[in-house]
Amino acid sequence: xxxxxxxxxxxxxxxxxxxxxxxxxxxxxxxxxxxxxxxxxxxxxxxxxxxxxxxxxxxxxxxxxxxxxxxxxxxxxxxxxxxxxxxxxxxxxxxxxxxxxxxxxxxxxxxxxxxxxxxxxxxxxxxxxxxxxxxxxxxxxxxxxxxxxxxxxxxxxxxxxxxxxxxxxxxxxxxxxxxxxxxxxxxxxxxxxxxxxxxxxxxxxxxxxxxxxxxxxxxxxxxxxxxxxxxxxxxxxxxxxxxxxxxxxxxxxxxxxxxxxxxxxxxxxxxxxxxxxxxxxxxxxxxxxxxxxxxxxxxxxxxxxxxxxxxxxxxxxxxxxxxxxxxxxxxxxxxxxxxxxxxxxxxxxxxxxxxxxxxxxxxxxxxxxxxxxxxxxxxxxxxxxxxxxxxxxxxxxxxxxxxxxxxxxxxxxxxxxxxxxxxxxxxxxxxxxxxxxxxxxxxxxxxxxxxxxxxxxxxxxxxxxxxxxxxxxxxxxxxxxxxxxxxxxxxxxxxxxxxxxxxx
Amino acid sequence: xxxxxxxxxxxxxxxxxxxxxxxxxxxxxxxxxxxxxxxxxxxxxxxxxxxxxxxxxxxxxxxxxxxxxxxxxxxxxxxxxxxxxxxxxxxxxxxxxxxxxxxxxxxxxxxxxxxxxxxxxxxxxxxxxxxxxxxxxxxxxxxxxxxxxxxxxxxxxxxxxxxxxxxxxxxxxxxxxxxxxxxxxxxxxxxxxxxxxxxxxxxxxxxxxxxxxxxxxxxxxxxxxxxxxxxxxxxxxxxxxxxxxxxxxxxxxxxxxxxxxxxxxxxxxxxxxxxxxxxxxxxxxxxxxxxxxxxxxxxxxxxxxxx
Numbered sequence: 001x002x003x004x005x006x007x008x009x010x011x012x013x014x015x016x017x018x019x020x021x022x023x024x025x026x027x028x029x030x031x032x033x034x035x036x037x038x039x040x041x042x043x044x045x046x047x048x049x050x051x052x053x054x055x056x057x058x059x060x061x062x063x064x065x066x067x068x069x070x071x072x073x074x075x076x077x078x079x080x081x082x083x084x085x086x087x088x089x090x091x092x093x094x095x096x097x098x099x100x101x102x103x104x105x106x107x108x109x110x111x112x113x114x115x116x117x118x119x120x121x122x123x124x125x126x127x128x129x130x131x132x133x134x135x136x137x138x139x140x141x142x143x144x145x146x147x148x149x150x151x152x153x154x155x156x157x158x159x160x161x162x163x164x165x166x167x168x169x170x171x172x173x174x175x176x177x178x179x180x181x182x183x184x185x186x187x188x189x190x191x192x193x194x195x196x197x198x199x200x201x202x203x204x205x206x207x208x209x210x211x212x213x214x215x216x217x218x219x220x221x222x223x224x225x226x227x228x229x230x231x232x233x234x235x236x237x238x239x240x241x242x243x244x245x246x247x248x249x250x251x252x253x254x255x256x257x258x259x260x261x262x263x264x265x266x267x268x269x270x271x272x273x274x275x276x277x278x279x280x281x282x283x284x285x286x287x288x289x290x291x292x293x294x295x296x297x298x299x300x301x302x303x304x305x306x307x308x309x310x311x312x313x314x315x316x317x318x319x320x321x322x323x324x325x326x327x328x329x330x331x332x333x334x335x336x337x338x339x340x341x342x343x344x345x346x347x348x349x350x351x352x353x354x355x356x357x358x359x360x361x362x363x364x365x366x367x368x369x370x371x372x373x374x375x376x377x378x379x380x381x382x383x384x385x386x387x388x389x390x391x392x393x394x395x396x397x398x399x400x401x402x403x404x405x406x407x408x409x410x411x412x413x414x415x416x417x418x419x420x421x422x423x424x425x426x427x428x429x430x431x432x433x434x435x436x437x438x439x440x441x442x443x444x445x446x447x448x449x450x451x452x453x454x455x456x457x458x459x460x461x462x463x464x465x466x467x468x469x470x471x472x473x474x475x476x477x478x479x480x481x482x483x484x485x486x487x488x489x490x491x492x493x494x495x496x497x498x499x500x501x502x503x504x
Numbered sequence: 505x506x507x508x509x510x511x512x513x514x515x516x517x518x519x520x521x522x523x524x525x526x527x528x529x530x531x532x533x534x535x536x537x538x539x540x541x542x543x544x545x546x547x548x549x550x551x552x553x554x555x556x557x558x559x560x561x562x563x564x565x566x567x568x569x570x571x572x573x574x575x576x577x578x579x580x581x582x583x584x585x586x587x588x589x590x591x592x593x594x595x596x597x598x599x600x601x602x603x604x605x606x607x608x609x610x611x612x613x614x615x616x617x618x619x620x621x622x623x624x625x626x627x628x629x630x631x632x633x634x635x636x637x638x639x640x641x642x643x644x645x646x647x648x649x650x651x652x653x654x655x656x657x658x659x660x661x662x663x664x665x666x667x668x669x670x671x672x673x674x675x676x677x678x679x680x681x682x683x684x685x686x687x688x689x690x691x692x693x694x695x696x697x698x699x700x701x702x703x704x705x706x707x708x709x710x711x712x713x714x715x716x717x718x719x720x721x722x723x724x725x726x727x728x729x730x731x732x733x734x735x736x737x738x739x740x741x742x743x744x745x746x747x748x749x750x751x752x753x754x755x756x757x758x759x760x761x762x763x764x765x766x767x768x769x770x771x772x773x774x775x776x777x778x779x780x781x782x783x784x785x786x787x788x789x790x791x792x793x794x795x796x797x798x799x800x801x802x803x804x805x806x807x808x809x810x811x
Binding site: 071072101105 | 674800
């Protein structure tokens with residue numbers, strides 16, 4: 001065995017992150033480490049990488065005792081790690097970043113030559129002179145991978161590598177990983193996306209509550225089985241009942257907007273209608289105008305007043321607070337810093353959007369009792385796991401904060417709710433809860449617009465479905481009537497395939 | 505009566521360099537600290553402490569060189585206090601820096617009691633052979649005191665180290681994203697403490713330059729805001745060593761020029777002339793920094809090692 005862990009335990013104040021975990025990783029194996037958010041996956045690999053010291057237990061590499069004092073020693077022992085939140089320095093160039101990740105880097109000129117060779121061999125194109133801050137998520141990840149590969153690692157740890165990637169980038173990444181595994185590198189792959197694991201990994205170890213609760217061969221196990229092992233109980237998938245579309249609540253007519261930044265996408269004549277009690281799903285690869293559409297709907301960017309009509313009243317010129325009063329609520333994609341202020345408490349965050357509709361203030365003073373009750377209601381209704389209402393939003397795990405952010409809007413009983421990527425980077429159980437909440441909201445007569453790049457999610461919950469490609473919205477079709485290949489074709493426009501010329 | 509021709513260009517250039525040296529030293533030190541992510545507002549306090557220590561020691565030993573060493577030690581000791589507060593006790597950078605300035609002003613006044621009116625031993629000029637014999641340029645640029653040359657060499661060394669060396673890269677990385685640097689296995693606190701101490705030593709030297717060479721005597725609060733202008737220069741130079749030099753020369757040059765204009769009796773109120781170096785330096789650097797002035801992303805943020 002290349003790497004073996006036995007009896008690893010690690011406690012943090014109030015939490016047992018790892019409890020007597022043992023596992024083995026063989027050479028050339030892609031080994032998945034799966035579990036819900038907070039199951040102890042990240043802590044375990046941090047122990048392997050020398051960032052966290054275990055309270056007890058031991059590790060071996062090639063049968064030899066291995067106890068790193070820090071990342072430097074871990075790298076010397078042949079372990080490389082690509083972090084979940086990339087550890088790049090935005091203001092430095094790609095080459096600088098790569099040099100920083102090495103213990104004894106060659107002179108800069110040689111380094112860029114080696115970087116170029118390596119990125120060619122593994123199909124990881126890089127522009128070494130670029131500033132890291134200007135790179136896309138996929139490019140940033142490539143830098144991280146190249147940084148690790150330059151040190152010829154024997155074990156490569158990938159922490160949630162696909163959570164920020166588009167499907168295309170994910171495909172490229174998988175190709176690279178398979179190539180690496182063929183050359184004998186062991187890959188420890190952390191994820192909670194079971195589909196990806198089935199497609200990629202040779203073996204999987206499942207963690208729950210910090211314990212190793214079993215292992216399986218992903219290609220032979222069903223997704224349902226693995227999900228059950230992760231969650232510990234059978235997973236409830238959302239129940240969808242066909243609903244009748246009520247009166248049109250929101251009408252978007254010929255909505256155009258300029259790209260807000262150099263990398264933004266302009267919306268081109270987007271038109272659609274949403275009725276009461278209906279979920280409209282808008283699919284497509286992120287970065288095709290999704291952010292811009294949500295901003296136009298929420299009121300973050302103002303548009304011509306008549307292009308958006310709420311119950312026949314033009315609202316395009318109104319700011320978000322005015323739209324909230326009228327019943328249009330929104331939850332943007334980026335929960336940290338956009339949907340919620342990470343350094344403020346949950347109560348503060350509840351007041352920030354709930355102020356008007358829940359009447360949380362009067363004469364300019366905030367009513368803290370009412371606010372904290374409102375916050376507590378969100379926590380109870382959406383099973384947000386937090387020690388209390390006065391904890392900061394940033395202290396919550398991604399899934400919990402997402403439940404809070406969505407719950408905060410749903411409890412305000414919107415006439416129409418627009419959400420963008422509601423289950424991005426959220427574990428299976430929380431994602432199911434959020435989807436169910438959206439379905440329930442629609443069943444109670446609200447209209448819902450769900451923008452997501454997760455196709456399965458949209459097929460599961462939406463009544464009608466359209467895709468957004470380079471700022472243009474496709475025809476909107478009834479979801480039931482669509483076959484998978486048709487949906488693929490609708491998505492196609494995003495990858496440069498001209499839909500009109502595709503065979504019908 | 506106005507007599508602009510009484511202003512001697514050679515003397516003006518020579519005194520420009522000498523007027524800019526204290527701020528140049530202090531700003532270079534602060535540049536290194538800020539590139540490592542430390543916002544030390546205590547520059548003024550470290551300068552004045554250095555000025556007092558340098559003055560006292562050189563008066564007693566009769567040696568300006570030992571005085572300068574003592575000044576650097578004094579400034580470093582003050583910065584060690586700052587390092588202890590911000591890096592070990594995780595205190596707020598801004599509050600600690602302001603406290604350091606106030607403390608330095610008080611401490612130096614206490615130390616300097618009884619030294620008012622005393623003359624320090626003179627520091628000789630270092631005439632560079634051949635170069636100092638050049639007409640005009642010789643006396644203007646190449647017959648300065650040794651500390652001015654050192655200050656210049658220091659800026660160049662800092663520029664090279666930051667831009668080209670691996671330690672410079674690590675220092676910039678720590679200032680840019682301390683969490684990522686920690687995750688890669690770099691010692692964030694150690695790098696920062698060293699940067700703070702370097703900044704303190706430089707500020708101390710800058711202070712002593714005022715009390716031993718430029719003035720040379722001891723009066724309370726004699727640095728008179730030089731530490732603050734050094735701080736401003738670092739910010740408005742967009743954390744670039746070359747622009748720090750430019751800013752310091754600009755400030756020194758206008759200071760000297762306005763003094764000469766005052767002496768020449770030009771018909772501008774003295775108050776305007778006195779404020780001109782501050783105004784013009786800031787204005788020029790603000791215009792320069794309009795392109796892309798990105799502060800080190802972790803500047804002034806407290807690093808708490810995740811465990």
